[in-house]
Amino acid sequence: MLRPIVARAALVLALAGMGGCAAASQLAALRQVEFRFDHIGSPQVAGVPLERIRSYSDLSVTDAARIGMALTSGEVPMDLTVHVTGRNPESNAVTARLVAMDWAYLVDDREAVSGRLTDPVSFAPGAAQDIPLRVHLDLMEAFDERGRDLVEVGLALAGQGSGSHKVTFRIAPTVDTPLGPIQYPVPISFDISSNSGR
Numbered sequence: 001m002l003r004p005i006v007a008r009a010a011l012v013l014a015l016a017g018m019g020g021c022a023a024a025s026q027l028a029a030l031r032q033v034e035f036r037f038d039h040i041g042s043p044q045v046a047g048v049p050l051e052r053i054r055s056y057s058d059l060s061v062t063d064a065a066r067i068g069m070a071l072t073s074g075e076v077p078m079d080l081t082v083h084v085t086g087r088n089p090e091s092n093a094v095t096a097r098l099v100a101m102d103w104a105y106l107v108d109d110r111e112a113v114s115g116r117l118t119d120p121v122s123f124a125p126g127a128a129q130d131i132p133l134r135v136h137l138d139l140m141e142a143f144d145e146r147g148r149d150l151v152e153v154g155l156a157l158a159g160q161g162s163g164s165h166k167v168t169f170r171i172a173p174t175v176d177t178p179l180g181p182i183q184y185p186v187p188i189s190f191d192i193s194s195n196s197g198r
Contacts, residue, residue, distance in 0.1 A: 033096045033123060036085040037169065037190035038130070043080035043158035045139065045151065046070035050158045056148045067151060076139040078154050082169055084131045088123035096123040099181050100174040103133050105157060108166050112157070113137040120176075133171075159192045167192040 043050040048063045059067070070076045082103070088096045098121040104114035113135060121129050135157075139145075143153050156165040169190045174183040 033092070033173075033175065034087045034089065035171065035173065035188055036087065037192075038083040038085045040159045040192075041081040041083055041132070043078070043154075043160070045078050045154040046076050050155060050160060053155060054160055055155070056151045059151070071140070071146065071150070074140060076150060076154075077136065078139050078157065079134075079136050080158055082133045082135060084133060084171060085128050086121065086123055086131055086173075087128040088125050090126035092125050095125065097121070097176040098123070098131070098173055099176045100183075101131065101133070102172040102174075102183075102187075104170045104187075105135065105137075106166075106168040106170060107143070107153065107156065109168075112142045156193060161193070163193055165193060 046067045046069075048059070048066055053059060053063075067076065084101075086096075086098060088094075099118075100120075101117040102114070103117065105112045115133070115135070117131065117133055121131055123129055139150050139154055143150060145153055152161055153165060155161040156167045159167070161167075169192050170187045171190075172184055172187040174181050
């Protein structure tokens with residue numbers, strides 16, 4: 001499992017004219033919600049599990065054949081689940097409610113795939129919640145790579161590569177507030193490649 005990466009998200013809000021001191025106090029309390037990258041679960045490329053794979057040379061003959069068939073078909077699907085943990089500290093007296101989360105995977109600073117979680121999640125003070133973000137993409141469509149290089153990109157996305165690619169997972173939570181949903185103005189980024197192979 002990858003070493004957790006912690007990002008304390010600060011909600012930078014323009015409070016002037018947004019409902020007075022009471023609303024400002026409630027909004028300010030939500031700025032302490034902490035999001036943590038926890039791990040990547042069940043990564044697969046063309047149906048080949050990647051948990052035990054660290055490089056192309058680790059593929060069995062059967063695994064390589066399966067990926068080769070996918071390459072021939074012109075589509076190499078990759079599926080994985082990124083687990084992010086959200087925690088509302090005990091010192092925060094307000095229950096925070098996540099109503100949406102935009103996310104994006106970037107490889108070498110280029111967006112490979114993005115999506116949006118729309119299932120609401122509530123965070124009581126002192127409680128942590130797992131937020132599973134399911135990712136699906138066609139590696140051949142997203143990257144101009146073939147064969148071994150494409151497998152290495154897939155391993156990098158799974159957080160298990162050799163570090164030859166810079167991989168970033170970016171989230172932009174939208175939190176419910178007394179004044180309606182407000183999205184974090186600055187996305188939170190997790191450097192997946194810094195923990196590759198750990």
